[in-house]
Amino acid sequence: MPSAGLLRRRRHAAEHELSITAFMNLMVVLIPFLLVIAVFSRIVTLELYLPTPSEQQAQSQAPPAFSLTIFLRQDGIAVGNGREILAGLIKQGADYPWEELSKVLQRVKKEFPGEDTVAILAEPTIEYETLVRAMDVSRMAVVEEGGAKRSIALFPNVSIGEVEAAPAPGAAS
Amino acid sequence: MRTLRRHRPSMAATLSMVSLMDIFTILLLFLLTSATTEHQVVPATDVLKLPSSTSELLPNVTLTIMVTAQDIIVDDKPVAKVTAALEQPDLLIAELYQEMTYQAEKAKFIAGQTADGAFRGTVNVMAHKTLPFRLLSKVLYTSAQAEFGNVSLSVMQREKGAAA
Helix, strand or coil: CCCHHHHHHHHHHHHCCCCCHHHHHHHHHHHHHHHHHCCCCCEEEEEEECCCHHHHHHCCCCCCCCCEEEEEECCEEEEECCCCEEEEEECECCECCHHHHHHHHHHHHHHCCCCCEEEEEECCCCEHHHHHHHHHHHHEEEEEECCEEEEEECCCEEEEEECCCCCCHHHHC | CHHHHHHHHHHHCCCCCHHHHHHHHHHHHHHHHHHHCCCCCCCCECCECCCEECCCECCCCCEEEEECCCEEEECCEEEEEHHHHHHCCCCCCHHHHHHHHHHHHHHHHHHHHCCCCCCCCEEEEEECCCCEHHHHHHHHHHHHHCCCCEEEEEEEECCCHHHC
16 A cells, blocks of 8 residues: 555656647557558569660661670570570579579679670560569679678660570570 | 545556557658658559569659550550450551550650650550560560650569579
8 A cells, every 4th residue: 555655746747747649649540541551562663775666777787796695495594695605504493593594694794894784585485574583683693792792783784685486505505 | 545545546547658659650750751752553453463673763654554464554545455466476566556656646745845855755564474575575566666665664672682
């Protein structure tokens, strides 16, 4: 049983409390409202540049000496430099070998640091999701350095195109 | 003594709201910042699931071509069927080309009326993630023929570390 003095002190403290009922009402309305309109998955974009008909006619000069090309095929990925195939990566199971592709591209980037353009050529039956994944892998790589993850830009200028279905890239490398 | 005991329950009834208020204030700030950065509504349906990507470029408000599992939609107006577009041997989808040239004319007219406006031919493409590349190349070719050459592919954002 508390003494009379303690009681008086407690009542004194209670008088100093803020009246937050109105603020709480506001919060209770505002927070469900904001939760409903909040979208946690953001939409972002991948930029592409396509030549329009007037520019297609102007583009008749010789192709550049080095043009990094990634071939996306049903059974794997091939990386070429415009003249020859640099690497052929065969699909393991249902997944494409993205990590190996990333390593190959990092090697190419080390060899040609000034290069930032890559063409991704896909077979007609390749799914759109696979293409986007390939664009991601060729744009940047996440490397671990001393335990810390760091992302490095590889080839940010990505152009896409179509390639006819052809024999496995493994046979060519 | 009896009067004192009767007083006690009314004293214990005051809640300590301080920690709750802290939570609410932090939650409110977080939701306010995430609500103000939002631009585009995600049409989350079974026929249009966007692939995920590590890109960080935010979309700008412009003409949108939606390619769902069933229809090709330009600015909320269905123009062509996906099955028909896939089956045709020609790269140019005629219905889409017609709509896109109309949109290009409209955009050029608006650009001509504004002081610093220039027709840049920007278009957002939202495509379902399991569609074959053949269809996408038809759509992109058609839009480039209609002078919409600056294509942005709309994708869902995903954590950077998960992409490695």
